Amino acid sequence: MMEADVLIIGSGAAGLTAALQLAxxxxxxxxxxxxxxxxxxxxxxxxxxxxxxxxxxFENHIEDTMVAGAGLNNRATVEFVIENAPEAIERLAKLxxxxxxxxxxxxxxxxxxxxxxxxxxxxxxxxxxxxxxLEAAAKANPNIILVPDMVAIDLIMGxxxxxxxxxxxxxxVYALNRQTGKVETFTARATILATGGAGRTYLYSTAPRGAxxxxxxxxxxxxxxISNMExxxxxxxxxxxxxxxxxxxxxxxRGEGGILTNPKTGHRYMPDYDPRAELAPRDIxxxxxxxxxxxxxxxxxxxxxxxxxxxxxxxxxxxxxxxxIGLGIDITKEPIPVVPAQHYTCGGxxxxxxxxxxxxxxxxxxxxxxxxxxxxxxLASNSLLECFxxxxxxxxxxxxxxxxxxxxxxxxxxxxxRVTDSDEEVVIAQxxxxxxxxxxxxxxxxxTTKRLERxxxxxxxxxxxxxxxxxxxxxxxxxxxxRNLVEVADLIIRSALxxxxxxxxxxxxxxxxxxxxxxxxxxxx
Ligand code: FAD
Ligand code: SIN
Numbered sequence: 001m002m003e004a005d006v007l008i009i010g011s012g013a014a015g016l017t018a019a020l021q022l023a024x025x026x027x028x029x030x031x032x033x034x035x036x037x038x039x040x041x042x043x044x045x046x047x048x049x050x051x052x053x054x055x056x057x058f059e060n061h062i063e064d065t066m067v068a069g070a071g072l073n074n075r076a077t078v079e080f081v082i083e084n085a086p087e088a089i090e091r092l093a094k095l096x097x098x099x100x101x102x103x104x105x106x107x108x109x110x111x112x113x114x115x116x117x118x119x120x121x122x123x124x125x126x127x128x129x130x131x132x133x134l135e136a137a138a139k140a141n142p143n144i145i146l147v148p149d150m151v152a153i154d155l156i157m158g159x160x161x162x163x164x165x166x167x168x169x170x171x172x173v174y175a176l177n178r179q180t181g182k183v184e185t186f187t188a189r190a191t192i193l194a195t196g197g198a199g200r201t202y203l204y205s206t207a208p209r210g211a212x213x214x215x216x217x218x219x220x221x222x223x224x225x226i227s228n229m230e231x232x233x234x235x236x237x238x239x240x241x242x243x244x245x246x247x248x249x250x251x252x253x254r255g256e257g258g259i260l261t262n263p264k265t266g267h268r269y270m271p272d273y274d275p276r277a278e279l280a281p282r283d284i285x286x287x288x289x290x291x292x293x294x295x296x297x298x299x300x301x302x303x304x305x306x307x308x309x310x311x312x313x314x315x316x317x318x319x320x321x322x323x324x325i326g327l328g329i330d331i332t333k334e335p336i337p338v339v340p341a342q343h344y345t346c347g348g349x350x351x352x353x354x355x356x357x358x359x360x361x362x363x364x365x366x367x368x369x370x371x372x373x374x375x376x377x378x379l380a381s382n383s384l385l386e387c388f389x390x391x392x393x394x395x396x397x398x399x400x401x402x403x404x405x406x407x408x409x410x411x412x413x414x415x416x417x418r419v420t421d422s423d424e425e426v427v428i429a430q431x432x433x434x435x436x437x438x439x440x441x442x443x444x445x446x447x448t449t450k451r452l453e454r455x456x457x458x459x460x461x462x463x464x465x466x467x468x469x470x471x472x473x474x475x476x477x478x479x480x481x482x483r484n485l486v487e488v489a490d491l492i493i494r495s496a497l498x499x500x501x502x503x504x505x506x507x508x509x510x511x512x513x514x515x516x517x518x519x520x521x522x523x524x525x
Pocket of ligand 1: 009010011012013014015031032033034035036038039040041042043044045046047048049126127150151152153194195196197206207208210214215248343344365366367368380381382383384385387
C-alpha cells in the first residue's frame with residue numbers, strides 16, 4: 001500500500017497544476033495511466049484564452065463564453081475562471097512556457113466565438129510546451145512522486161475499509177501496474193481526479209487514445225452526480241487522411257483567415273450558415289461541415305489558407321505545415337481536406353468552485369468535470385484555462401481544510417481470488433469497436449430520439465456482456481477502459497435522451513427548438 005498526503009490521478013494540465021500548488025507543504029503522488037505526457041494537454045494546439053489585449057475586458061470574454069455555451073453556463077464559474085486567467089498565464093510564463101511575443105507584449109491569436117484577439121500560444125503546439133514546463137517543475141520538486149503506467153480502476157470508498165463505513169468518503173484508488181500486472185492500493189487524505197475527457201467513446205476523435213472517460217465512470221460508481229454529458233464537442237476541422245486519423249487543424253487557421261469551401265463547387269459556404277462565417281462558435285461550424293458533407297455525399301470539405309503569404313502561414317503554423325508536407329499537402333499552395341471529429345467532453349463530474357465533488361475527500365479538475373464554465377458548448381481555448389484555475393482551486397481548498405480531512409484507514413487489498421486470466425481478448429476488441437461505431441452513427445452531431453434509443457438498446461446489451469466479463473477475468477488496461485467506455489456511453493445517451501430541446505452541441509431533429517429556460521442535465525447515481 002502506498003500512502004501520500006494527496007493523491008492526484010492524471011498528469012495533464014489540471015493534475016500537475018494542483019500538484020505544484022500543493023507540493024509546497026504536502027507529499028503528493030501523481031498517477032498516469034501511460035507515460036506522463038499521454039493526455040490531451042500535450043496535444044493542444046491553439047492556445048489559452050485570456051483578456052490581455054488593450055481594449056478587451058473580462059466582461060467581453062464572459063459574454064463570449066456564455067454566448068458559445070448557449071446560456072447554460074454558470075455565470076459565477078465563468079467569472080471565476082476568466083478573472084483568474086491573466087494570473088494563470090503569468091504563472092505559466094514564470095514556469096518557463098515560451099509563449100510567443102510581439103515586442104514586449106503577448107502575441108495573441110483569434111479563434112471562433114471570441115470577439116477579440118485573446119489566445120496566448122506557443123506557435124501551433126501550445127500544449128506540448130505547457131506539458132513540458134509543468135512536468136519539468138514537477139520532476140524537480142522533491143515533494144512530488146510521479147507514477148506513470150498505473151491505471152486507476154476504482155476509487156476506494158468507505159465500503160472498502162476493514163471496518164465497514166457508509167460515509168462514502170474517498171480514501172484513494174486501486175490501480176493496475178502495467179509493468180507488473182498487479183493491482184496496487186494508493187491511499188491519501190484527499191484525492192483529485194484529473195483524468196481528462198471521454199473522446200474515445202467516438203469512432204473519430206482528436207483526443208488521445210487514453211481519453212476513455214475513466215474519471216467520470218469512477219466518480220459515477222463512487223456515487224457522484226454527473227452532468228451535461230450530452231454536450232460532446234465536435235471540432236470542425238480534423239485532418240481527413242486515411243492513415244493519420246486524428247490530427248487536428250487548429251481553429252487558429254480560421255482565426256488567421258482560413259476559409260471553408262465545398263470541394264465539389266468551390267463555394268465558400270460558411271457565410272450562408274452564420275454571419276460570423278468561419279469564426280462562428282464551433283458547434284455551428286461543425287454542423288455546417290457535416291451538412292455539406294452529407295448533402296453532397298463528400299468525404300471531406302476544404303479548409304484553405306493558401307491565399308495568405310507562404311511565409312505568414314509557415315511562421316504561424318510551423319508544426320501543421322511540417323506534418324502536412326510529410327503527407328504530401330502543401331498548405332501554402334493548396335487546401336486541406338477536413339472533417340468534423342469528436343474533440344472535447346463538456347460534461348462530467350459535477351464540482352463546485354473549490355473543485356469538490358459529491359464524495360467527501362474527492363476533488364476533480366479539468367476536462368473530467370462539469371464546473372459550469374462551458375455550458376452547452378465550450379468556447380475555444382477555454383479548457384486549458386479551466387485546468388489551471390480549477391487545479392489551483394482544488395489545491396487551495398485542500399490546503400485550507402487540511403485538518404478536517406481524516407487520515408486514510410486500513411484498506412482491504414484488491415481481491416482477485418475469484419478471477420482467472422482472460423481467454424477471449426477478442427471480446428474486448430469487438431466491444432470497443434461496436435461502442436465507438438454506434439456512438440458515432442447514432443449519438444453524433446445531429447441526433448434523433450429513434451437513433452438514441454437504438455444506441456441505448458445496444459449499450460444495455462454490451463453492459464451485460466462487459467459486466468459478466470469483468471466479474472470473471474483478471475483486469476487488463478483494455479478491460480478497465482472498456483468498462484468505463486460502456487459506463488460513459490450510457491451516461492451520454494441517457495443525458496441526450498432526457499434533453500427535449502436543441503441547445504449548443506445537442507442538436508436533435510425531434511426537438512429543434514431551444515427552450516426558454518436553460519437547465520443542466522444532472523444524473524443522480
Ligand atoms: P489530460 O491532459 O487529458 O490528462 C489526463 C491525465 O489523466 C493523463 O495523465 C492520463 O494518463 C491520466 N489518466 C486518465 N485515466 C487514467 C486512469 N484510469 N488511471 C491513471 N491515470 C489516468 N484546449 C485549449 O484550451 N486550447 C487548445 O488549443 C486545445 N487544443 C486541443 C487540441 C487537441 C488535439 C485536443 C485533443 C484537445 C485540445 N484542447 C485544447 C483541450 C485540452 O487540451 C484538454 O481539455 C485539456 O488538456 C485537458 O487536460 P486535463 O488535465 O483535464 O486532462
Ligand atoms: C484548436 O486549436 O482549434 C483547439 C482549441 C481548443 O480546443 O480550445
